Amino acid sequence: xxxxxxxxxxxxxxxxxxxxxxxxxxxxxxxxxxxxxxxxxxxxxxxxxxxxxxxxxxxxxxxxxxxxxxxxxxxxxxxxxxxxxxxxxxxxxxxxxxxxxxxxxxxxxxxxxxxxxxxxxxxxxxxxxxxxxxxxxxxxxxxxxxxxxxxxxxxxxxxxxxxxxxxxxxxxxxxxxxxxxxxxxxxxxxxxxxxxxxxxxxxxxxxxxxxxxxxxxxxxxxxxxxxxxxxxxxxxxxxxxxxxxxxxxxxxxxxxxxxxxxxxxxxxxxxxxxxxxxxxxxxxxxxxxxxxxxxxxxxxxxxxxxxxxxxxxxxxxxxxxxxxxxxxxxxxxxxxxxxxxxxxxxxxxxxxxxxxxxxxxxxxxxxxxxxxxxxxxxxxxxxxxxxxxxxxxxxxxxxxxxxxxxxxxxxxxxxxxxxxxxxxxxxxxxxxxxxxxxxxxxxxxxxxxxxxxxxxxxxxxxxxxxxxxxxxxx
Amino acid sequence: xxxxxxxxxxxxxxxxxxxxxxxxxxxxxxxxxxxxxxxxxxxxxxxxxxxxxxxxxxxxxxxxxxxxxxxxxxxxxxxxxxxxxxxxxxxxxxxxxxxxxxxxxxxxxxxxxxxxxxxxxxxxxxxxxxxxxxxxxxxxxxxxxxxxxxxxxxxxxxxxxxxxxxxxxxxxxxxxxxxxxxxxxxxxxxxxxxxxxxxxxxxxxxxxxxxxxxxxxxxxxxxxxxxxxxxxxxxxxxxxxxxxxxxxxxxxxxxxxxxxxxxxxxxxxxxxxxxxxxxxxxxxxxxxxxxxxxxxxxxxxxxxxxxxxxxxxxxxxxxxxxxxxxxxxxxxxxxxxxxxxxxxxxxxxxxxxxxxxxxxxxxxxxxxxxxxxx
Numbered sequence: 001x002x003x004x005x006x007x008x009x010x011x012x013x014x015x016x017x018x019x020x021x022x023x024x025x026x027x028x029x030x031x032x033x034x035x036x037x038x039x040x041x042x043x044x045x046x047x048x049x050x051x052x053x054x055x056x057x058x059x060x061x062x063x064x065x066x067x068x069x070x071x072x073x074x075x076x077x078x079x080x081x082x083x084x085x086x087x088x089x090x091x092x093x094x095x096x097x098x099x100x101x102x103x104x105x106x107x108x109x110x111x112x113x114x115x116x117x118x119x120x121x122x123x124x125x126x127x128x129x130x131x132x133x134x135x136x137x138x139x140x141x142x143x144x145x146x147x148x149x150x151x152x153x154x155x156x157x158x159x160x161x162x163x164x165x166x167x168x169x170x171x172x173x174x175x176x177x178x179x180x181x182x183x184x185x186x187x188x189x190x191x192x193x194x195x196x197x198x199x200x201x202x203x204x205x206x207x208x209x210x211x212x213x214x215x216x217x218x219x220x221x222x223x224x225x226x227x228x229x230x231x232x233x234x235x236x237x238x239x240x241x242x243x244x245x246x247x248x249x250x251x252x253x254x255x256x257x258x259x260x261x262x263x264x265x266x267x268x269x270x271x272x273x274x275x276x277x278x279x280x281x282x283x284x285x286x287x288x289x290x291x292x293x294x295x296x297x298x299x300x301x302x303x304x305x306x307x308x309x310x311x312x313x314x315x316x317x318x319x320x321x322x323x324x325x326x327x328x329x330x331x332x333x334x335x336x337x338x339x340x341x342x343x344x345x346x347x348x349x350x351x352x353x354x355x356x357x358x359x360x361x362x363x364x365x366x367x368x369x370x371x372x373x374x375x376x377x378x379x380x381x382x383x384x385x386x387x388x389x390x391x392x393x394x395x396x397x398x399x400x401x402x403x404x405x406x407x408x409x410x411x412x413x414x415x416x417x418x419x420x421x422x423x424x425x426x427x428x429x430x431x432x433x434x435x436x437x438x439x440x441x442x443x444x445x446x447x448x449x450x451x452x453x454x455x456x457x458x459x460x461x462x463x464x465x466x467x468x469x470x471x472x473x474x
Numbered sequence: 475x476x477x478x479x480x481x482x483x484x485x486x487x488x489x490x491x492x493x494x495x496x497x498x499x500x501x502x503x504x505x506x507x508x509x510x511x512x513x514x515x516x517x518x519x520x521x522x523x524x525x526x527x528x529x530x531x532x533x534x535x536x537x538x539x540x541x542x543x544x545x546x547x548x549x550x551x552x553x554x555x556x557x558x559x560x561x562x563x564x565x566x567x568x569x570x571x572x573x574x575x576x577x578x579x580x581x582x583x584x585x586x587x588x589x590x591x592x593x594x595x596x597x598x599x600x601x602x603x604x605x606x607x608x609x610x611x612x613x614x615x616x617x618x619x620x621x622x623x624x625x626x627x628x629x630x631x632x633x634x635x636x637x638x639x640x641x642x643x644x645x646x647x648x649x650x651x652x653x654x655x656x657x658x659x660x661x662x663x664x665x666x667x668x669x670x671x672x673x674x675x676x677x678x679x680x681x682x683x684x685x686x687x688x689x690x691x692x693x694x695x696x697x698x699x700x701x702x703x704x705x706x707x708x709x710x711x712x713x714x715x716x717x718x719x720x721x722x723x724x725x726x727x728x729x730x731x732x733x734x735x736x737x738x739x740x741x742x743x744x745x746x747x748x749x750x751x752x753x754x755x756x757x758x759x760x761x762x763x764x765x766x767x768x769x770x771x772x773x774x775x776x777x778x779x780x781x782x783x784x785x786x787x788x789x790x791x792x793x794x795x796x797x798x799x800x801x802x803x804x805x806x807x808x809x810x811x812x813x814x815x816x817x818x819x820x821x822x823x824x825x826x827x828x829x830x831x832x833x834x835x836x837x838x839x840x841x842x843x844x845x846x847x848x
Contacts, residue, residue, distance in 0.1 A: 010614030069758035
């Protein structure tokens with residue numbers, strides 16, 4: 001209220017304006033350092049970093065996008081997908097820095113046509129590589145028990161297995177330099193605060209045996225210990241004890257700095273000696289983001305706000321359908337021996353369906369999936385059933401598809417007009433009576449098509465009667 | 475829908491007509507013969523399906539009747555519901571120019587968007603509200619206040635029949651300056667091409683051969699000034715409104731030399747000392763330039779209307795230029811002397827005037843002393 005009162009009328013207007021409500025750009029995705037061969041500056045980024053804007057057609061004709069100056073008509077009026085991202089409203093060169101955002105805008109539209117809800121990653125039970133691929137039931141990211149950000153600082157520890165947002169970093173994702181910088185800047189300055197924090201913890205711990213005893217004997221509970229009364233010697237002794245217990249120390253530090261949870265090393269890592277002899281008596285965490293880090297945005301990334309895909313599609317003739325309509329996917333990379341193929345669905349590259357299914361049958365040769373045929377115009381396509389989608393910790397959308405059932409495929413093709421409707425009786429072609437006159441007969445579209453149905457007519461010697469002459473001469 | 479209330483709610487209509495087959499199916503619980511699952515398509519299916527049946531002749535005969543019913547229904551219900559209004563038409567600002575610009579108008583016209591912060595002219599600091607996403611934001615209140623002041627200037631100049639020149643030499647500003655000059659009346663002009671350097675300072679050469687007129691308070695040309703117009707210098711504007719001062723420094727400098735007041739849209743990178751009356755606003759946006767030019771043009775129209783109303787009542791608010799005044803005085807004296815001489819010549823022969831005294835004639839006196847000089 002105080003802020004609203006101190007703002008001038010113009011300032012209040014500006015705050016409510018559309019230009020000011022454009023969100024600040026988010027940091028771009030990190031480039032794939034490991035595969036420098038595939039680095040491309042013009043390729044579509046894994047996720048959008050700028051707000052996409054559009055304008056009305058009447059304003060677009062004038063170049064009016066609500067920005068500093070009218071944008072060049074040559075580049076902004078020809079597109080059928082008028083979407084822009086504005087990097088700078090006015091640059092030092094006195095131009096508006098913008099580029100087309102149709103890539104992300106269209107991808108969003110296509111994805112929303114799939115009507116897939118975003119699911120939260122599940123705890124990787126086996127710790128194995130392909131565990132997430134199994135068709136275990138998934139939950140939406142919008143479920144109340146996991147989708148919250150406002151947490152009471154006292155309760156942070158209690159819900160650490162369900163949260164996705166943390167104040168502290170995910171240590172496994174930091175480089176050594178980042179880690180050192182973070183230590184110097186954010187951690188060293190909080191030493192005294194941490195000692196106070198530990199004193200509070202120690203006060204609770206010191207009281208625990210007395211409390212337990214009182215409970216056992218049915219006596220009155222002892223009064224709480226004031227943390228200020230704990231001496232430095234007691235605290236140092238407590239610290240020594242903590243250092244002997246990795247798990248407890250990590251819990252204390254993690255709670256104090258609100259660190260994102262880390263998955264402890266697996267037994268195989270320990271056996272291989274990758275940890276340099278560190279103890280492996282760490283407790284595993286149940287947080288689904290412990291394996292690869294918490295997400296950079298809300299786990300839905302704003303790409304879909306659906307909570308479930310459990311609805312029925314209705315067909316006007318066949319009635320309710322068991323499955324959602326399948327989608328056409330383009331084969332981006334065919335399958336080879338043990339290497340999975342890649343498909344393009346709604347603007348996302350997905351892996352070919354896994355598991356025991358029709359397309360993975362050893363004896364079933366799948367010409368679209370197993371062979372690259374450059375002769376097919378637009379690339380080979382096949383029908384797939386989108387199953388679920390999630391956003392990983394780097395912000396990339398991961399779509400999982402299965403094989404489309406042939407019945408569903410047929411229904412979709414019928415609706416698209418690619419197949420004849422079930423039980424459809426073809427209309428009898430009525431022969432139109434000639435409307436009279438030479439032109440109507442000779443140049444009607446139907447007649448012309450009929451005339452050239454078997455290719456253009458080429459005159460021959462027989463037509464001129466020459467053939468008959470040769471016959472008669474023989 | 476609650477089924478038990480169905481008859482109460484829709485009783486008369488539902489019971490009057492036979493219940494359609496589709497709602498019967500929805501209400502019944504017994505299984506129908508409708509196929510709900512997709513079966514393998516078999517072309518050998520002999521029974522023609524419902525959707526490919528040819529309609530009966532009775533159905534076809536009812537089509538015109540149904541169509542008329544549909545049209546009646548549409549006619550009855552077309553006044554119902556909300557009316558969708560077009561809130562923004564890009565051309566509207568030129569067709570129906572606003573009298574004043576509110577803060578909302580200015581913001582919608584992008585008048586607050588300044589330049590990159592590195593490009594600023596520190597003299598504009600007093601107009602700048604703050605910095606947002608790398609650009610300076612011009613205070614809307616300042617813009618509105620300065621625009622009102624400039625509108626007052628234009629109005630008073632138009633009221634005194636001053637010559638107003640609207641200048642906008644950027645691409646797309648042509649219709650704006652033309653419309654503003656059209657609004658501000660016969661004493662306003664526009665410029666949408668390059669300013670010829672020296673049009674003010676060297677106007678005797680550059681504007682030589684231009685047509686000059688002496689007009690009365692009703693803008694009607696007056697006769698009898700031919701000899702004066704031959705030796706008169708070309709006119710200069712009495713006020714210059716410049717929509718893009720950055721590209722028109724030469725013109726503004728010449729105006730300064732000739733003591734001509736100027737009004738200019740000052741963006742955060744412009745020098746505010748180039749113009750007399752600054753309007754801090756975005757000069758790159760055509761919408762912003764159009765809004766400001768239309769408000770000024772409309773102010774000119776107001777001044778013109780006031781001047782016309784006064785002229786109808788015989789009131790003249792301008793001062794005749796000193797050289798014109800001097801010419802009129804000299805000419806009057808010359809004519810009076812001529813008349814005196816003619817009278818004396820006529821008296822000299824018989825001591826009696828031959829004809830009536832020309833100075834007694836009302837029309838002649840009026841010609842010598844125009845009402846606005848009395």
